[in-house]
Amino acid sequence: MAGAAPGVTARRDRSWLRRYAALSIAAALVTMGLKGAAFALTGSVGMLSDAVESGVNLAGAVLALAVLTIAARPADAGHTFGHSKAEYFSSIVEGLLVLLAALAILWTALGRVLDPQPLEHVGLGLLALTAAAAVNLVVARTLTAAGRQHDSITLEADGQHLMTDVWTSAGVILGVGLVRLTGWAVLDPLVAAAVAVHIAVIGYHLVARSVAGLMDAAVPAEEQAALERVMRAYRARRVDFHALRTRQAGSRRFITVHMLVPGDWTVHDAHHVAEDFEGDVRLALGDAIVTTHLEPIEDEISMSDVHEGTV
Numbered sequence: 300m301a302g303a304a305p306g307v308t309a310r311r312d313r314s315w316l317r318r319y320a321a322l323s324i325a326a327a328l329v330t331m332g333l334k335g336a337a338f339a340l341t342g343s344v345g346m347l348s349d350a351v352e353s354g355v356n357l358a359g360a361v362l363a364l365a366v367l368t369i370a371a372r373p374a375d376a377g378h379t380f381g382h383s384k385a386e387y388f389s390s391i392v393e394g395l396l397v398l399l400a401a402l403a404i405l406w407t408a409l410g411r412v413l414d415p416q417p418l419e420h421v422g423l424g425l426l427a428l429t430a431a432a433a434v435n436l437v438v439a440r441t442l443t444a445a446g447r448q449h450d451s452i453t454l455e456a457d458g459q460h461l462m463t464d465v466w467t468s469a470g471v472i473l474g475v476g477l478v479r480l481t482g483w484a485v486l487d488p489l490v491a492a493a494v495a496v497h498i499a500v501i502g503y504h505l506v507a508r509s510v511a512g513l514m515d516a517a518v519p520a521e522e523q524a525a526l527e528r529v530m531r532a533y534r535a536r537r538v539d540f541h542a543l544r545t546r547q548a549g550s551r552r553f554i555t556v557h558m559l560v561p562g563d564w565t566v567h568d569a570h571h572v573a574e575d576f577e578g579d580v581r582l583a584l585g586d587a588i589v590t591t592h593l594e595p596i597e598d599e600i601s602m603s604d605v606h607e608g609t610v
Contacts, residue, residue, distance in 0.1 A: 519547075
């Protein structure tokens with residue numbers, strides 16, 4: 300009913316988020332080069348697996364850029380609620396890519412466990428891999444923070460994907476370092492396999508969260524609590540609520556609720572209270588589309604009496 304709250308229009312223009320996807324692409328290209336050089340120097344299967352994961356990062360970053368471009372489009376006749384759900388498709392694909400990378404690492408590691416190979420030029424390889432991990436760490440934290448701040452599951456998924464790459468690199472650095480210290484070549488693929496299991500779990504959670512979004516899951520518990528606080532304030536004004544429904548699509552929240560007002564109120568009065576309520580919900584939840592349906596509260600009281608058998 301009410302007009303957009305201050306700042307909502309600016310939050311809906313999300314095209315500028317694409318700069319983060321461009322940052323992710325640049326990081327993937329840089330780290331692929333560093334990890335490829337590390338593998339060429341050492342022959343480490345762990346470093347090869349890490350380079351493969353950076354290739355997956357690059358594919359995910361390109362997909363994120365495309366999806367953020369689609370999600371930033373305004374609502375149109377064919378998509379009256381906007382295009383924000385496009386971000387969930389990117390997150391699902393990103394999660395699946397993480398799972399595929401984990402399987403590829405496990406497969407490669409298994410072969411090297413059965414046939415361990417000596418490593419060469421370990422010092423230079425570790426230096427290159429450490430530099431790649433540092434780049435990914437900075438970019439991962441930047442993307443994850445931006446994704447949480449702006450409710451972009453695409454950026455958050457991309458950031459978490461890069462963070463798995465950091466853990467992969469850390470595991471590989473540990474494994475290769477232990478090989479150099481002990482001479483046990485089998486430690487290289489064993490560490491790679493352990494890291495692969497870790498990133499597979501993260502990939503699973505990315506897919507599960509995205510599927511929940513596509514299935515119109517309710518807004519998070521903390522936002523439902525904020526919504527309840529707003530309704531509690533209006534109950535003090537002789538207003539009640541029922542039939543509350545919430546869902547989230549990317550950065551957008553959709554709230555529908557029946558608003559029960561005294562029957563002696565004029566339409567004008569009830570309408571303005573509903574507008575105030577919708578504005579307060581938007582202030583509490585951010586970029587929300589709020590739909591209220593007005594009903595006389597006496598009808599609800601009468602139905603309660605029927606159910607209790609008093610009339």
